[in-house]
Amino acid sequence: xxxxxQTPKHLVRGEGQKAKLYCAPIKGHSYVFWYQxxxxxxxxxxxxxxxxxxxxxxxxxxxxxxxxxxxxxPCSLEIQATKLEDSAVYFCASSQSSGQDGxxxxxxxxxxxx
Amino acid sequence: xxxxxxxxxxxxxxxxxxxxxNCSFTDSAIYNLQWFRQDPGKGLTSLLLIQSxxxxxxxxxxxxxxxxxxxxxxxYIAASQPGDSATYLCAFKDSGYALNFGKGTSLLVTP
Numbered sequence: 001x002x003x004x005x006q007t008p009k010h011l012v013r014g015e016g017q018k019a020k021l022y023c024a025p026i027k028g029h030s031y032v033f034w035y036q037x038x039x040x041x042x043x044x045x046x047x048x049x050x051x052x053x054x055x056x057x058x059x060x061x062x063x064x065x066x067x068x069x070x071x072x073x074p075c076s077l078e079i080q081a082t083k084l085e086d087s088a089v090y091f092c093a094s095s096q097s098s099g100q101d102g103x104x105x106x107x108x109x110x111x112x113x114x
Numbered sequence: 115x116x117x118x119x120x121x122x123x124x125x126x127x128x129x130x131x132x133x134x135x136n137c138s139f140t141d142s143a144i145y146n147l148q149w150f151r152q153d154p155g156k157g158l159t160s161l162l163l164i165q166s167x168x169x170x171x172x173x174x175x176x177x178x179x180x181x182x183x184x185x186x187x188x189x190y191i192a193a194s195q196p197g198d199s200a201t202y203l204c205a206f207k208d209s210g211y212a213l214n215f216g217k218g219t220s221l222l223v224t225p
Contacts, residue, residue, distance in 0.1 A: 031211060041152075041201060043215035056210040091157065099145035099211050100165055107157040 002026060006092050006106035007074075013082045013113050021109045022074040023092030029104075030097050031055065032075050034067060037089040037108070046090075049075065082113045116141045116208055120216035127194055128224050135189040135219045137204035142182045145207040149178050149189050152201045152218070161202075162189070194223045 005024040013019045025032045034046040045059040049069040060067070064082075069075040079086055089110045093103040117140040127133055137147075146165045150158040162171045162178040164187070170179040177190040187204055201220045205213040 033212060035213070041203065041215075041218040043203075043205075043213070045212040045214075048210070048212060056212060058210070059212070093158075093213075095211070099207055099209075102146070102148055102160055102163040103205075103207075103213055104160065105150075105158040 004092055004094050004104055004106035005074075006090075006109050008109060009107065011109055011111045013111065015083060015113055016081050019079045019082050019086070019111055019113075021077045021090050021092075021111070023077070023106060024074045025092070025094030026104055028096065029094035031095045031101075032069055033093040033095075033103065034075075034077050035091045035093065037091060038087075043091075046077070079111075082111075084113050087111060087113045116144075116206055116214035118204065118206060118214050118216040120202075120204060120219050122219060123217065124220040124222075126222040126224065129194060129196060131194050131223075132190070132192050133194055133221075135191070135202050135204075135221070137187040137189070137216055139185050139187075139206050139214075141206075141208070142185060143209060144182070145209070145211070147178075147180060147187055147204060147206045148213070149176075149187075150203045150205065152203060158203065191221075194221075196223050196225050199223050 032049045036044045047057045048055040064080045089108040093105045095101040149161045164180045175192040201218040203218045205215045
């Protein structure tokens with residue numbers, strides 16, 4: 001597609017429940033990134049993929065968070081046993097290939113943990 | 115880790131004014147920088163992309179500059195309009211290809 005598609009737009013989970021977010025990158029883009037936006041404007045990098053391989057996971061919390069990008073499927077970000085502090089907007093971005101390329105963002109998934 | 119600072123945090127101007135948003139960073143080893151616009155409850159719209167070898171980029175009423183030696187970038191908006199009201203974010207791509215964001219400047223253009 002011509003835009004990064006994220007689903008769902010909104011997700012509400014009770015504490016301790018699992019949350020799974022999806023991202024379809026722009027067709028032909030090799031890199032996928034996940035960011036977490038907490039409070040108003042604080043963006044935190046979580047993880048990136050080069051095709052289906054993890055490229056950089058230095059921002060991923062070691063526990064409860066996992067992500068995948070499998071061939072011919074949307075990428076996913078899964079949070080096991082959600083906590084109140086996981087409430088945030090999760091953005092997915094993709095870029096074409098090298099470090100010189102710009103990033104294109106999806107509309108985000110707003111996760112609310114109650 | 116890249117530290118990115120945006121000044122001012124908030125700005126209110128009357129329609130028609132020219133304005134400058136500032137962004138500073140601590141690490142000159144960047145691939146590129148992007149200026150984004152975020153409307154409330156929405157995603158990020160890329161406004162301008164400047165490669166590390168470039169000094170500036172222009173698109174319509176927007177002009178962004180990059181000075182790696184001083185660790186600064188500016189976004190210039192000419193003849194501001196109420197539709198320009200949004201949060202403007204700068205972000206630098208580091209060696210891991212991830213973006214390092216500032217906290218944004220919230221702009222309000224009043225009619």
